[in-house]
Amino acid sequence: MQLEKELLRQKIKELLIEIVSIYTPSGEEERAKDFFDKISKEFNLKLEITKTNSYLLGEGNILLASHIDTVPGFLEPKVEGDIIYGRGAVDAKGPLVAMLLATYLLNEKGYKVQFAALSDEEGKSKGARELVNSGKKYDYIIVGEPSNTYDIIIEYRGVLHLDVTCRGVPQHSSSAKDNLIVNIAKNILEVYRPPINYDDFSIVPTVIKSGDYINVTPSEAYLHLDIRYSVKNSKNEILNxxxxxxxxxxxxxxxxxxxxKVSANSELVKSLMRGLIKQGHKPRLARKAGTSDMNILKNITQEIATYGPGNSSLEHTDNEKISIDEIFIALNTYINAIEELCLKKK
Structure with a gap:
């Protein structure tokens, strides 16, 4: 048994180093094609490459879904003992490797589980949207995102991205009685709501562009607003x-x-919790202030939750790192949870 554990840890390390070495920012997910071709043959799992360059392995009514894309900025992979550094090590190639191996091991045991490495999660979630539009349905979906290895995510906030375009009358700056930039600035200050409390919506300006000449007030101004809100907020009220x-x-x-937001008492959430408890770890329920593919994939399943290895505070940073221990715990959590769910259905 100890030998099997060490061999599995070695496989985790091998796969993670390989996939972190492949630079796959959003829009360039096709770079991973050879990796998944090889895995498909090695693990005897049917591979489907979709139009958005998402990768599906195996078939079944339970889905383990992570994402293959990363934020831009390649980081040269580095290994320090059992710690792997590199772009995507945390978000989300560590969770992806745990899910990939769990899918293989579960299918070897006779369980029908599908794996998805979805595209564009860091962008517009093209991969998740494509899967939703494909007509596929699942009994359970676990989304693989870094959740500090012991957290099970049951809630994400929603997001609204707004483009605001305002127009005014250009005037010479030496005699202008009105100024579009000043007017826009006043409105921004009145609607601005910093992200302080999870259940209070935030309105944050992220881009503003205006003006063409140094001595003429602008005729047009462009503003982008990033709005985050929870299930307790009204989207229509925010828009108003x-x-x-x-x-x-x-x-x-x-x-x-x-x-x-999903119930803490759902069968999937409880199974993930017991999957950690079985290994001697204490699970925690948590919620995230951003959004993920879980917000979209919820539409094609009866039950969904997010869980994965990795310190979420390291996402998108230049210090992404994850340990083999974290991935090994997550791998066993996935296996424990899915075996329990499948046995209950028998």
Whole structure:
């Protein structure tokens, strides 16, 4: 048994170093094709490569879904003992490797489980949207994101991305009685809500562009607003605040992802908790302030939750690192949880 454990840990290390060495920022997920071709043959799992360059392995009504894309900025992989450094080590190639091996081991035991390495999670979630639009349904979906190895995520906030375009009358700056930049700035200060409390929505300006000449007030201004809100907030009320303050401007919704919250007493969440307890670890329920593919994939399953190895505070940083221990714990948590769910259905 100890030998099997060491061989599995070696396989985790081998796969993680290999996949972290492949630079796959959003939009360049096709770089991983040879990796998944090889894995498909080695693990005897049917491979499907989708139009968005997502990778599906195996078949079944239980889905282990992580994402293959990363934020931009390649980091040269580095190994220090059982710690692996590199872009995506935490978000989310560590969780991906744990799910990949869990899928293989579960299928070897006769359980029908599918694995997905989805594309564009760091962008517009093209892979998750494509899967939802494919018509596939699952009894259970576990989303593989870093959740500090012991946290089970049952809630994500929703997001609204708004483009606001305002127009004014250009005037010479030496005699201008009105200024579009000043007007926009006043409105921004009135609607701005910093992200302080999880259950209070936030409105954060992230981009503003205006003006063409150094001595002429602008005729147009562009503003982007990033809005985050929980299930306790009303999206329409938030939009009405923006519309009221920018009523002379045109407002376009460029992204609209609803918040998601699942019951702490769902069978999937309880199985994940017991999957950790079985290994002697104490699980925790948690919620995240951002969004993930869970917000989208919730539409094609009866039960969903997010769980994965890795310190979430290291996501998108230049110090992404994860240990083999963390991935090994997550791998066994996935296996324990899915075996329990499948046995209950018999």
């Amino acid at each position: 605040i923006i519309k009221e303050k920018f009523r002379e401007c045109s407002i376009s919704i460029v992204e609209d992802i609803e918040p998601v």
